[in-house]
Amino acid sequence: MYAFTYQRPATLADAVKLVASGARPLAGGQTLLASMKLRLSAPEQLADLSGVAELSGIRKSGNTLTIGAMSRHREVAGNADVKAAFPALAWLADHIGDRQVRAMGTIGGSVANNDPAACYPSAVLASGATIITTQREIAADDFFQGLFATALNEGELITAISFPIPKRAAYEKLRQKASNFPLVGVFVAQFDEGVRVAVTGAGNGVFRHAGLEQALSQHFTPESAASVKIHADDLNSDLHASVAYRANLIGVLTQRAVAKALG
């Protein structure tokens, strides 16, 4: 680790000032701290957001669930409102990484980092959630822009994520055994307007699958998902899986997610 200065602002206004002056925001640190230890990342100044009260809290209002950016995975997994209104999201949070990761990692950190194999972005995108920042509100469809890239500007912080509550939803993943990240994860969410399907781990970043969405909007059944041909073209291949295997997993996990959503 290279030397750096550390500050822990108590208000969002102070946090924004620090970040505007060049400080790197530190949420749960599950990616940033590890890369700093490996000297792959060398921020000169850290602004630890854990003391900012405005960034915490989970509340349900009508058909919307709003989760503060600094909510730890463990808090989301255990929150009574999330479990009752959006159990698929609670389940996802409860199955990220391991116990240590869930105790520290945050939803805002995960979404802002946009790791191509992270779990949360698939829920955010499949739900058509809104990312609320210190500057504006961004629709999930506009937010995720591929490998570690998002619509966030320099100095812009996520304050909360607002999820419309789906009629039915489920998340299924198959873990890469070493990292415990999903090799492929599929989040399926059914709304009155139709079904949204977001895939993580399989491509350059989280993406929606039009073919599956179309088929499932017509018939929300595993068989309907099974009838969709999954093209391998844009998927990624690495040490752990070929494009063909990832394409297979998208199909299989979608069918399983639909079955799980149907109960």
Added chain:
Amino acid sequence: MSATSFSQLPHIGEALRRKEDYRFLTGAGQYTDDVTLAHQAHAVFLRSPHAHALIKSIDLAAASKMPGVVGIFTGKDIDGKMGGLPCGWLINNPDGSPMKEPPHPILAIGKVRHVGDHVAIVVAETVEQARNAAEAIVVDYETLPALVSVADAAKKRGGVVIHEQAPDNQCYKWTIGDKAAVDAAFASAAHVTSIDLINNRLIPNAIEPRAAIASYNRASDEYTLYVANQNPHVERLLMTAFVLNLPEHKVRVIAPDVGGGFGSKIFLYAEDVALTWASKQLNRNIKWTADRAESFLSDAHGRDHVSHAQMAMDANGKFLALRVHSDVNLGAYLSTFSTAVPTILYATLLAGQYATPQIHVEVDAWFTNTTPVDAYRGAGRPEATYLLERLVSRCAWELNIGQDEIRKRNFINSFPYQTPVALQYDTGDFHACMDKARVLADVDGFAQRRAESQAQGKLRGIGYSSYIEACGIAPSNVAGALGARAGLFECGQVRVHPTGSVTVFTGSHSHGQGHETTFAQVVAARLGIPVENVDVVHGDTGRVPFGMGTYGSRSISVGGAAIMKALDKIEIKAKKIAAHLMETSDADVEFVNGEFIVKGTDKKIPFAQIALTAYVPHNYPLDKLEPGLEETAFYDPTNFTFPGGTYICEVEIDRQTGEVRIDRFTAVDDFGTLINPLIVEGQVLGGLVQGLGQALMENCVYDDQTGQLLTGSFMDYAMPRAADFPMFTLDTVCTPCTHNPLGTKGCGEAGAIGSPPALINAVLDALGPLGVKDFDMPASPHRVWEAMQRQS
């Protein structure tokens, strides 16, 4: 004392909790990194980013001026001042010429040969300062093409010469067995089964990384090296005699608590030498602890064989002859015992549990631009077992005989048994292990379970593995004749204190094995004293007279036997003291349950009183006997020990995802006499998950062209987790070893040796109906799915 009477003593077979666990579980363990010496500096090693490159120049100007830098050394500084790392085992080619033994410099001289090769040692006041300075060193490399896989090495494609001493990159060819007899048997065989397989390369990953602190004392001209190591005396001998040319008595090596070795901490590593040497050059205590990335790149790796094997059988599936060829990867340099692993410790085990009359094995060993490969839990024996047990199950499938049946038809039934590949098994009962395992695994219910899996769209398979291993290495003279450059005895010293408590000094080393408990049980049982009155000291050349250390499951059978010999001497002397006190002759004194008794009388004296008398010799035969009660013994075994067993694995495979779930796993082992069954169970479980880790997920992968390690962290190198396994069903059979005084055989590696083929045979049994015949480890979902796709 006979092994039979020993096994009936109190405390033998008692499942005592481990004495050492209190300090480990309460954070009081003292590992090398916990040791802090006054005024210590910290070292960081600059490592090669290239697999193969010439070093054109190294510019230290900027680095030397960095804050906190104490000193920086490169290959230029050590060239001519010390030897290279020695190889401890000489292998000869069939024509009698010796293996190629190129230099293994402590710091690279002119050339780097694998990613992670050591280029410079940087010593600074803090670790971060040393890192900063290492980053400021400018090395001008001229990269060379790399030779990475053993398969490519064996093809002898020109262009890459790793060492000028080995222009075709071959270290040696080695053969064992009667080729003409094997060829003749194959010519008359009713059926021949062939197999090609890869034993995947592994990275050891002990929880505690390698670490060392070197200290030099100007007043006495003595060095002290604390190091995470499995055999401190061997470390000292190799370093002083072969590399630094120092008098051995001027170096003390201490291996305190060590957090796992698995073989990777047997070897003398360049870092240990560089630190020791630099501590005098800089007159500073210097600490180095590997970070995990360094461990991946610099701990000796394991396995990495490509093999072809054939079994000749008669019409009834009786084995007539076995023919094996293996290409083995030694990595860029010869690590300490690297040359013995794929030869002596591998091919001699290829008879397995079977009475195959003729066996011929040919091994070609290759240098590649990868991290050196050496002993890793099992060391050669897992490779032998994997090959043989995969082949045997394939024979069964081809002949349409049960996997259990073909094994039973070929088991060795009488002992001692001389194999055609040098070893002589002293004892065993292979049928008993198989029969017990079949019952515990409920083999009879398998067909029903398979049908239930099928009904859920899943595949189910059962796999067998009947392994044997040679442990307790070995008679020194036999090992010497086979090329060993060291002895393989063990030393034990028993010091009885005046109040009757005992300190045992053993040359064995515990890095997780629980010796402090097991050895204390042996001593307590023999002397009839409480286990808590016995302390075990190990891992310090300054306290233990000598030691060959712990590897090859040798501690109880060799180290324990040395302690038994010392106890024999204690008993003989104590009897003389007792005879004097009770005014009788030595021959009339018996030692039973901690008391010396005059035969046929009620006269007796407890052990503690003899101990006190030995140190307060007022009423004592001083004219015939020295005071004191302390004895040292060296024990050199007359043979290996031969643990064996049968493992049965049952898996269920998800057809859609290729996920393999171990549904049940049964292990029945014959370790001879058990001292502490709780510790044995722990050893077996650890071995099983290590072996199943290899079979299910662990895999070291290099980029074939660049030689970069692609699985260089836990993000890509999968280690097994508890949730990956069911509860294991374990049991034992006991045929005591016939040639050591404890009847023990050793249990440290069995699980890692026997389990991989059991799992892969189960996978193949499940996939068989789809037409899958070949499968190489690991059985990760992706690879299993691809195997299914290839067939459909």
